[in-house]
Amino acid sequence: MPPSLPPSLVATLPGAYYTDPGVFARECERVFESMWFCAVRASDLPKPGAFRTVQVGRESILVTRARDGSVRAFYNVCRHRGARLRTEESGEARRAFQCPYHAWTYDFDGRLIAAPNLTKMPDLDRVEYGLVNVAVREWLGYVWVCLADEPPSFEEDVLGEVRTRLGDVASLDNYDVAGLALGRRIRYDVAANWKLIVENFMECYHCATIHPELTEVLPEFAGGYAAQYYVGHGALFGEEIRGFTVDGSEGLDRIPGIREDQDRRYYAITIKPQVFVNMVPDHVIVHRMFPLAVDRTVVECDWLYLPEVVAAGKDVSRSVELFHRVNEQDFDACERTQPSMSSRTYARGGVLVPSEHHIGLFHDWVRGRLSEGGGDAG
Numbered sequence: 001m002p003p004s005l006p007p008s009l010v011a012t013l014p015g016a017y018y019t020d021p022g023v024f025a026r027e028c029e030r031v032f033e034s035m036w037f038c039a040v041r042a043s044d045l046p047k048p049g050a051f052r053t054v055q056v057g058r059e060s061i062l063v064t065r066a067r068d069g070s071v072r073a074f075y076n077v078c079r080h081r082g083a084r085l086r087t088e089e090s091g092e093a094r095r096a097f098q099c100p101y102h103a104w105t106y107d108f109d110g111r112l113i114a115a116p117n118l119t120k121m122p123d124l125d126r127v128e129y130g131l132v133n134v135a136v137r138e139w140l141g142y143v144w145v146c147l148a149d150e151p152p153s154f155e156e157d158v159l160g161e162v163r164t165r166l167g168d169v170a171s172l173d174n175y176d177v178a179g180l181a182l183g184r185r186i187r188y189d190v191a192a193n194w195k196l197i198v199e200n201f202m203e204c205y206h207c208a209t210i211h212p213e214l215t216e217v218l219p220e221f222a223g224g225y226a227a228q229y230y231v232g233h234g235a236l237f238g239e240e241i242r243g244f245t246v247d248g249s250e251g252l253d254r255i256p257g258i259r260e261d262q263d264r265r266y267y268a269i270t271i272k273p274q275v276f277v278n279m280v281p282d283h284v285i286v287h288r289m290f291p292l293a294v295d296r297t298v299v300e301c302d303w304l305y306l307p308e309v310v311a312a313g314k315d316v317s318r319s320v321e322l323f324h325r326v327n328e329q330d331f332d333a334c335e336r337t338q339p340s341m342s343s344r345t346y347a348r349g350g351v352l353v354p355s356e357h358h359i360g361l362f363h364d365w366v367r368g369r370l371s372e373g374g375g376d377a378g
Helices: 023-034 159-166 195-203 212-217 219-223 307-311 317-342 359-371
Strands: 037-041 050-055 061-066 071-075 090-092 112-114 134-138 142-146 180-191 265-272 275-280 281-294 294-306
Touching: 023 219, 023 281, 023 359, 037 050, 037 061, 050 281, 061 142, 071 134, 071 142, 071 265, 159 265, 180 307, 180 317, 195 265, 195 275, 195 281, 195 294, 195 317, 195 359, 212 219, 212 265, 212 317
Parallel strands: none
Antiparallel strands: 037 142, 050 061, 050 090, 061 071, 134 142, 180 294, 265 275, 275 281, 281 294
16 A cells, blocks of 8 residues: 555556556547547648548548548548558548559548449448548647547537636637647657656646746746646736747737737646647647657647738747747656656655646546546556
């Protein structure tokens, strides 16, 4: 049994939750393949046939735009002998998706439209043997997919996270994230378990130690309490800070829909299992995590601005640089932590101080997801 803790401390998950491939396999099944998963920015699919492939748990998913303009998602698996249809991360199919193995060919709506000697197989149902569909939903300008046979309620699971954090969804709607344009995208390959990244994003006990630029812009973060600790709270810019930039200089055009009380504030939302949304007056930053192994997570980070800002070619480098540094500092900390998760000294886990106690709720959630269907992870 672990030793009793004083009231100021809460136990973390044991180290095996971050190192055991069996735990990761159960997370793939019961988290990533069962929940709504934010896959791609809708603008990454500008025309019919444009596609991206994304890893969702153990599955490769092909996300594309059909001829009618709708977004579709399929398992990236040919129905003939199981070959991957596309191995590229992104691209554009001109007329159809053709398997490079035996040339089974599928329209952008997933229907089988051609195959060698297909006329000799009149009993083959072209819809039944089309690509296997995945549920899709567009929100915030992103395509969310769900691999579950019966997807959970998007309103309860995804929008519910926003209500829990901000008190309502309207506070996020004010930023019109779907109407913003992509100003910069940076992809990070992090040698750490996805939960370490979530935990790091949720707390600011580390901010005074590793985020000098961020605490200069948001002085309250130096006190150790993250904005996510309080429902509806946004961290206020410092008195001399003019914008959410690496040097505190003036930002870009303010998003017109935000309320006065949202001006000069930073808000952050964790949407389980793999999305972070960061809102400031002139841009929104969206992180999407793609857990690939128990100790490897790819993070794709988008900086979104008003369309006219991007179209005019305005310099976004100072705002990008601020959170790029934060990302690198955070991911370095996660990579520093990952090796110790397998240490015998961390077999029972660590502890959470008062400003981190809300991470315990995340740990409870993880345990709950993994125990569904029987058993626990450790």
